[in-house]
Amino acid sequence: MLDLWEPILVVNFKAYETAIGSRALAVGKAIERVHLDFRGSATIIVAPPFTELRTLSSSLEVPVFAQHADPVELGASTGAVPPEAVKEAGASGFIANHSERRLRLDEIGFLVEKARSLRLRVLVCAAKPGEAAAVSVLEPDMVAVEPPELIGTGLAVSRVKPEVVTDSVVAVRRYNRNVVILTGAGITTAEDAEAAVRLGTSGVLVASAVMKSREPEKTVRSMVEAMLRAIEKRETSRAQP
Amino acid sequence: MLDLWEPILVVNFKAYETAIGSRALAVGKAIERVHLDFRGSATIIVAPPFTELRTLSSSLEVPVFAQHADPVELGASTGAVPPEAVKEAGASGFIANHSERRLRLDEIGFLVEKARSLRLRVLVCAAKPGEAAAVSVLEPDMVAVEPPELIGTGLAVSRVKPEVVTDSVVAVRRYNRNVVILTGAGITTAEDAEAAVRLGTSGVLVASAVMKSREPEKTVRSMVEAMLRAIEKRETSRAQP
Amino acid sequence: MLDLWEPILVVNFKAYETAIGSRALAVGKAIERVHLDFRGSATIIVAPPFTELRTLSSSLEVPVFAQHADPVELGASTGAVPPEAVKEAGASGFIANHSERRLRLDEIGFLVEKARSLRLRVLVCAAKPGEAAAVSVLEPDMVAVEPPELIGTGLAVSRVKPEVVTDSVVAVRRYNRNVVILTGAGITTAEDAEAAVRLGTSGVLVASAVMKSREPEKTVRSMVEAMLRAIEKRETSRAQP
Amino acid sequence: MLDLWEPILVVNFKAYETAIGSRALAVGKAIERVHLDFRGSATIIVAPPFTELRTLSSSLEVPVFAQHADPVELGASTGAVPPEAVKEAGASGFIANHSERRLRLDEIGFLVEKARSLRLRVLVCAAKPGEAAAVSVLEPDMVAVEPPELIGTGLAVSRVKPEVVTDSVVAVRRYNRNVVILTGAGITTAEDAEAAVRLGTSGVLVASAVMKSREPEKTVRSMVEAMLRAIEKRETSRAQP
Numbered sequence: 022m023l024d025l026w027e028p029i030l031v032v033n034f035k036a037y038e039t040a041i042g043s044r045a046l047a048v049g050k051a052i053e054r055v056h057l058d059f060r061g062s063a064t065i066i067v068a069p070p071f072t073e074l075r076t077l078s079s080s081l082e083v084p085v086f087a088q089h090a091d092p093v094e095l096g097a098s099t100g101a102v103p104p105e106a107v108k109e110a111g112a113s114g115f116i117a118n119h120s121e122r123r124l125r126l127d128e129i130g131f132l133v134e135k136a137r138s139l140r141l142r143v144l145v146c147a148a149k150p151g152e153a154a155a156v157s158v159l160e161p162d163m164v165a166v167e168p169p170e171l172i173g174t175g176l177a178v179s180r181v182k183p184e185v186v187t188d189s190v191v192a193v194r195r196y197n198r199n200v201v202i203l204t205g206a207g208i209t210t211a212e213d214a215e216a217a218v219r220l221g222t223s224g225v226l227v228a229s230a231v232m233k234s235r236e237p238e239k240t241v242r243s244m245v246e247a248m249l250r251a252i253e254k255r256e257t258s259r260a261q262p
Numbered sequence: 263m264l265d266l267w268e269p270i271l272v273v274n275f276k277a278y279e280t281a282i283g284s285r286a287l288a289v290g291k292a293i294e295r296v297h298l299d300f301r302g303s304a305t306i307i308v309a310p311p312f313t314e315l316r317t318l319s320s321s322l323e324v325p326v327f328a329q330h331a332d333p334v335e336l337g338a339s340t341g342a343v344p345p346e347a348v349k350e351a352g353a354s355g356f357i358a359n360h361s362e363r364r365l366r367l368d369e370i371g372f373l374v375e376k377a378r379s380l381r382l383r384v385l386v387c388a389a390k391p392g393e394a395a396a397v398s399v400l401e402p403d404m405v406a407v408e409p410p411e412l413i414g415t416g417l418a419v420s421r422v423k424p425e426v427v428t429d430s431v432v433a434v435r436r437y438n439r440n441v442v443i444l445t446g447a448g449i450t451t452a453e454d455a456e457a458a459v460r461l462g463t464s465g466v467l468v469a470s471a472v473m474k475s476r477e478p479e480k481t482v483r484s485m486v487e488a489m490l491r492a493i494e495k496r497e498t499s500r501a502q503p
Numbered sequence: 504m505l506d507l508w509e510p511i512l513v514v515n516f517k518a519y520e521t522a523i524g525s526r527a528l529a530v531g532k533a534i535e536r537v538h539l540d541f542r543g544s545a546t547i548i549v550a551p552p553f554t555e556l557r558t559l560s561s562s563l564e565v566p567v568f569a570q571h572a573d574p575v576e577l578g579a580s581t582g583a584v585p586p587e588a589v590k591e592a593g594a595s596g597f598i599a600n601h602s603e604r605r606l607r608l609d610e611i612g613f614l615v616e617k618a619r620s621l622r623l624r625v626l627v628c629a630a631k632p633g634e635a636a637a638v639s640v641l642e643p644d645m646v647a648v649e650p651p652e653l654i655g656t657g658l659a660v661s662r663v664k665p666e667v668v669t670d671s672v673v674a675v676r677r678y679n680r681n682v683v684i685l686t687g688a689g690i691t692t693a694e695d696a697e698a699a700v701r702l703g704t705s706g707v708l709v710a711s712a713v714m715k716s717r718e719p720e721k722t723v724r725s726m727v728e729a730m731l732r733a734i735e736k737r738e739t740s741r742a743q744p
Numbered sequence: 745m746l747d748l749w750e751p752i753l754v755v756n757f758k759a760y761e762t763a764i765g766s767r768a769l770a771v772g773k774a775i776e777r778v779h780l781d782f783r784g785s786a787t788i789i790v791a792p793p794f795t796e797l798r799t800l801s802s803s804l805e806v807p808v809f810a811q812h813a814d815p816v817e818l819g820a821s822t823g824a825v826p827p828e829a830v831k832e833a834g835a836s837g838f839i840a841n842h843s844e845r846r847l848r849l850d851e852i853g854f855l856v857e858k859a860r861s862l863r864l865r866v867l868v869c870a871a872k873p874g875e876a877a878a879v880s881v882l883e884p885d886m887v888a889v890e891p892p893e894l895i896g897t898g899l900a901v902s903r904v905k906p907e908v909v910t911d912s913v914v915a916v917r918r919y920n921r922n923v924v925i926l927t928g929a930g931i932t933t934a935e936d937a938e939a940a941v942r943l944g945t946s947g948v949l950v951a952s953a954v955m956k957s958r959e960p961e962k963t964v965r966s967m968v969e970a971m972l973r974a975i976e977k978r979e980t981s982r983a984q985p
Binding site for chain 4: 555569570581602655711
């Protein structure tokens with residue numbers, strides 16, 4: 022099962038033009054270089070569309086997640102990608118309940134259990150602190166809080182609505198001590214990523230900032246470095262009397 | 263754009279255990295052998311899950327369809343596979359509105375238009391003659407009539423409910439002279455496939471009969487041969503004075 | 504079964520604040536006065552939310568439609584309102600497939616058949632000429648073309664995109680000679696309603712223009728009068744040699 | 745706000761033939777007689793379809809719930825019944841996330857918050873102990889655990905799968921001390937209802953047992969009496985040294 026070293030950066034490729042075919046592989050390669058440099062001290066994950074899952078999994082060393090998995094068993098389901106198919110394609114896990122692909126609660130429950138039994142990691146998204154808390158009761162590996170109104174705006178939740186992040190940490194920790202908490206929505210710069218860690222989460226979920234970047238490697242690298250600095254500061258301040 | 267030689271046999275892999283990984287490739291290889299033998303005189307299409315689309319497209323000569331495509335443009339859609347991603351993965355077309363993945367009418371309209379602009383073939387499913395007629399107005403390449411209550415039963419619509427097939431042909435032809443009409447639901451044997459052609463359609467859509475077969479090559483071959491015989495008979499009888 | 508005298512004006516109450524309780528009844532009463540004045544020469548229909556259906560049906564003489572019906576049979580369905588419940592509540596028909604409540608094609612098929620068997624009128628909405636044509640094959644009583652991007656904008660489709668209206672009439676009439684065609688989306692003024700009739704449709708589907716009006720009676724009356732004038736002109740010009 | 749005296753019996757009318765029109769009122773009247781006899785010592789709630797909400801609320805003294813509410817604000821939503829419309833129709837609350845009308849987690853969150861602000865009671869259903877626990881974090885008034893595979897079978901979860909009930913109580917109480925826990929699915933007899941209370945829940949959610957009963961009053965009365973006996977026993981045994 023994939024180790025989750027803090028800080029964590031998940032790049033959701035969505036269905037951008039850069040998310041398919043040779044461009045997807047190029048973005049993946051760029052991110053892989055950062056991954057190789059920070060292996061063991063940070064976790065970088067790429068999440069391409071289903072159709073690119075196997076190619077990226079087999080071509081890259083950076084861990085690959087699916088952006089979704091369908092809450093069904095293997096069998097007579099047309100058009101569906103069950104978690105088993107995600108695993109078969111070489112992925113280490115999948116995102117569930119992204120605001121652009123919301124799920125019913127029973128479906129999230131099914132997917133979290135199925136991920137566990139297949140030894141896949143699962144990252145569940147939520148829009149608000151209360152939902153993040155509810156989801157954390159199902160014991161996914163990671164939960165990401167993403168106010169949908171900020172997604173894709175370039176206005177980072179960690180800077181524009183820091184209270185959403187801190188409230189989420191408090192709400193989630195009331196019910197689950199272990200789940201990894203990520204910050205999403207509008208994360209664009211290294212400073213946004215740093216703020217996410219400073220506010221008490223373990224990393225960020227990004228999309229357009231990398232997928233629309235002319236220099237995805239540089240973008241990812243600066244975010245990882247900023248988050249590492251923030252973690253160091255946090256630990257230093259804790260160590261002080 | 264893929265040529266559609268009559269008779270047509272579409273194998274929907276669904277999400278069966280045999281539909282992913284090396285087993286999917288093995289089934290694909292078996293079907294490819296029949297394809298190579300009947301190239302130019304029949305059309306065989308395989309429809310694996312999204313995650314196997316590129317592998318099968320690049321490894322096999324038999325045409326590949328996706329089982330579905332999401333009715334969205336390229337862009338900020340998480341977990342979605344737009345038609346462009348289907349094409350990029352090497353597929354020649356996709357199925358839409360299968361009874362296990364029903365779509366809204368506006369979504370079918372979007373997908374048919376998008377397929378046309380991308381030069382992808384699109385096969386739209388419908389449950390009843392009236393729906394098949396409605397769908398044919400949107401001018402997809404193919405329409406398949408599949409009474410959902412027979413899907414997966416082994417009771418072929420062409421034998422148990424032949425009137426559904428003939429009614430569909432009449433209903434569709436009232437509105438669209440060119441669309442290719444296929445028969446689906448319960449098609450299991452060569453006789454079922456033959457009946458489908460005899461009743462006036464251009465071929466069949468099958469799933470479990472092949473995906474659960476110990477000898478998928480033999481199953482597919484016998485269906486294609488039976489349909490070719492039925493076409494010959496039909497033409498002979500037409501040719502007579 | 505409700506007679507459909509041309510011109511037709513359908514007021515979709517949606518779930519506006521004015522759509523529930525005593526305000527809904529007040530709007531209904533205002534519209535009823537116009538109905539009484541034009542009885543036999545125009546058809547005015549009000550479509551309140553499910554919860555107001557019975558009250559308005561039993562208190563008003565103006566015909567009442569539901570805004571939707573669930574495509575299920577009577578039975579073990581929680582939260583559903585089958586067409587039978589709509590009829591039981593006193594309504595004369597229902598709207599289906601509104602852009603704010605889109606349905607799958609098989610569901611539209613079910614609802615049109617069920618409406619016929621219950622002797623309820625059914626008005627099916629569509630976003631584009633092609634979809635309207637497809638829907639008309641199912642033979643509903645009325646079809647309304649509403650480009651969703653104009654709904655609620657105050658920009659009337661009949662004035663901003665008249666070609667959508669005329670294209671729809673052509674597309675629908677290719678497949679169905681009898682279905683009543685309405686124009687919707689952005690209809691705000693008497694001129695908008697008049698244009699809808701001038702372009703060849705039988706009336707309009709409106710919502711905010713009436714529900715947010717300070718004088719709903721006046722708004723409705725002016726639209727009906729304008730449509731009657733347009734019909735008269737049309738007939739005069741036809742009568743001329 | 746409606747007082748919730750233990751034991752609680754919620755009768756979900758679903759969309760049965762007996763759930764609409766005069767039959768709905770007759771069933772409501774029968775249940776009202778039991779309500780009047782046990783007022784202050786038990787809570788009985790009837791949940792008719794949207795179209796019968798106002799009639800039953802205004803004609804009966806027994807509290808009325810909607811079977812669902814749409815997770816939208818008042819405004820431009822066609823076919824929707826927002827919580828405000830439910831309240832306006834005279835209901836004391838609503839059911840959410842029934843297995844026949846599942847909701848996304850964010851929608852449940854919206855509805856729970858909205859119910860609180862409108863002073864409506866909300867009963868959220870869940871299929872499994874883990875989901876019930878997750879839902880209880882959102883702090884609804886009541887949560888009902890209903891394994892969908894038993895709904896409508898006549899096999900009471902409290903007798904066939906008592907561990908689902910006890911596991912649910914344990915799981916929910918880990919996260920929420922106050923939420924009222926109900927048992928649902930297959931509850932048919934007084935013994936089933938008694939078992940539900942004995943296993944630690946506050947009452948039951950029933951449907952077909954009452955709606956298909958020739959003597960709904962008798963059915964409801966016997967269930968309430970059995971639950972009252974079970975509560976008494978529980979309290980006696982607690983009181984003993």
